[in-house]
Amino acid sequence: MLCQECNERPATLHFTKIVNGEKTEFHICESCAREKGDHLTGISNGFSIHGLLSGLMDFESGKYKSAGAPASETLQCKECGMTIQQFSKLNRFGCSSCYKYFSNRLDPLLKRVHGNTTHVGKVPVRAGGKIHLRRRVDELKKELQEQINLQEFESAAELRDQIRELEREIAEE
Amino acid sequence: MSDIRFTDKPLSDWMRSSAADSEIVISSRVRVARNVQSFPFPMLATDQQSRAVLDKVTEILQFDDIHQFGNFHVLNLDEISELDQEILVEKHLISPNLANESRNGAVILSEDESISIMVNEEDHLRIQCLYPGFQVQEAWKRASAIDDVFEAHIDYSFDDRRGYLTSCPTNVGTGVRASVMMHLPALVMTKQIGRVLTAVSQVGLAVRGIYGEGSEATGNLFQISNQITLGQTEAEIIDNLYSVVLQIIGHERNARERLMTDSKLRIADRVMRSYGILSHAYLMDSKEAAQRISDVRLGIDLDLIREKTIVEMNELNVLIQPGFLQKKFGRTLESGERDMYRAQLIRESFQREN
Numbered sequence: 001m002l003c004q005e006c007n008e009r010p011a012t013l014h015f016t017k018i019v020n021g022e023k024t025e026f027h028i029c030e031s032c033a034r035e036k037g038d039h040l041t042g043i044s045n046g047f048s049i050h051g052l053l054s055g056l057m058d059f060e061s062g063k064y065k066s067a068g069a070p071a072s073e074t075l076q077c078k079e080c081g082m083t084i085q086q087f088s089k090l091n092r093f094g095c096s097s098c099y100k101y102f103s104n105r106l107d108p109l110l111k112r113v114h115g116n117t118t119h120v121g122k123v124p125v126r127a128g129g130k131i132h133l134r135r136r137v138d139e140l141k142k143e144l145q146e147q148i149n150l151q152e153f154e155s156a157a158e159l160r161d162q163i164r165e166l167e168r169e170i171a172e173e
Numbered sequence: 174m175s176d177i178r179f180t181d182k183p184l185s186d187w188m189r190s191s192a193a194d195s196e197i198v199i200s201s202r203v204r205v206a207r208n209v210q211s212f213p214f215p216m217l218a219t220d221q222q223s224r225a226v227l228d229k230v231t232e233i234l235q236f237d238d239i240h241q242f243g244n245f246h247v248l249n250l251d252e253i254s255e256l257d258q259e260i261l262v263e264k265h266l267i268s269p270n271l272a273n274e275s276r277n278g279a280v281i282l283s284e285d286e287s288i289s290i291m292v293n294e295e296d297h298l299r300i301q302c303l304y305p306g307f308q309v310q311e312a313w314k315r316a317s318a319i320d321d322v323f324e325a326h327i328d329y330s331f332d333d334r335r336g337y338l339t340s341c342p343t344n345v346g347t348g349v350r351a352s353v354m355m356h357l358p359a360l361v362m363t364k365q366i367g368r369v370l371t372a373v374s375q376v377g378l379a380v381r382g383i384y385g386e387g388s389e390a391t392g393n394l395f396q397i398s399n400q401i402t403l404g405q406t407e408a409e410i411i412d413n414l415y416s417v418v419l420q421i422i423g424h425e426r427n428a429r430e431r432l433m434t435d436s437k438l439r440i441a442d443r444v445m446r447s448y449g450i451l452s453h454a455y456l457m458d459s460k461e462a463a464q465r466i467s468d469v470r471l472g473i474d475l476d477l478i479r480e481k482t483i484v485e486m487n488e489l490n491v492l493i494q495p496g497f498l499q500k501k502f503g504r505t506l507e508s509g510e511r512d513m514y515r516a517q518l519i520r521e522s523f524q525r526e527n
Contacts, residue, residue, distance in 0.1 A: 096330035114401045119404070121336060
């Protein structure tokens, strides 16, 4: 689809504006979006990914007010003091604890930005906590299933013992 | 111990070596975002806190394990001139954000400028490795190894579920942003670029101008990077970028071949006109310069021009930026003046005997 402003570049930004129940759709390229950004009602300057985050978090739409805490209660990071409203303006967290305090609101945002909510990559050796052990347990469980499928019960029993041992370690720490 | 010789020459040493597919992929870069545990992110950190982070991070240079990656210099941003900061941005060694907005911002640079570690940018640490040509896997391996060294001495903010915690949720998880800078003139000329870029954005990659978010793609240069940092392993992120870029290289090569078969005379004319204009013009704005340099670069790749090299074109691309021009001529230049001096620099470069 071509950009509806310049008719030259492909449209990469697609959004819908609803004013008084009237729906208007926009399909524009990034370059026109930047130029026209000022004139499109309700859209502030710039179309950077950061600027769109608060929209994705959908925190003011009322969607969460009924589901979560009472509307009067302000969601706030107890560590750095950042409120969810501040986050929506700055699109940056104040400290790593914000991830904990805003955790419930974060899933839809992460899902839309990354398509995922859970890290599966590298883990720091020291700060990684029990995650190494847990991942090892998951691997062993997969192996265990394979061995059972192959009816290799002797090695399956060994794997089962290893898993128990690791699970005990996880529980102890 | 600020040492601003990093701004004396336009081309970093790492850019001088030849590499795989460098006629299409100019450079590969991987950046890893990390934060120090128990400190607020730079945006909220007090002067004292951000200074403490800077001290903690630069302490790493006292340990032997970091020196396997070379010798490093620390540049404190508030100790160097705005012009030198601008040049570091033009060389992609720091971000505009670090230059403009950081408190106690610094950059730890390796001697050959292939490793640049920003401190107190959006995140406490941004480890960046640059390689010439298409070497994104190598860049990741090195960035990860440097990350391991820091991690051995510093506790990172890490969460079992979210991974490496970053100031912006668009970086959380791996904190990895891998990117390649591509020169795609034939895809632009044959009007296939739109289709390619749309396809790229549909597989979780982003396309930007060469100076990052918000900058325009001039001179047929495109920066392609991963958008997703959460829910994929680093290897998957790098492999995905690698395989997509490999396909784009293939498309660009095909388009070049087709141009040479179908319209060789037209291409040769375009390339040589640009060569003539660069060698003789007295006024040149940055957009035209970027386009003409792109033409000559293509001419070199297609063996239509033998007097110039790709490395010289890479050098010119940096040399014509406002910061470098002003450094070269020793004063602030108005935009019109810059066009004159830019043309002069390019002329001199083209008339130089090789």
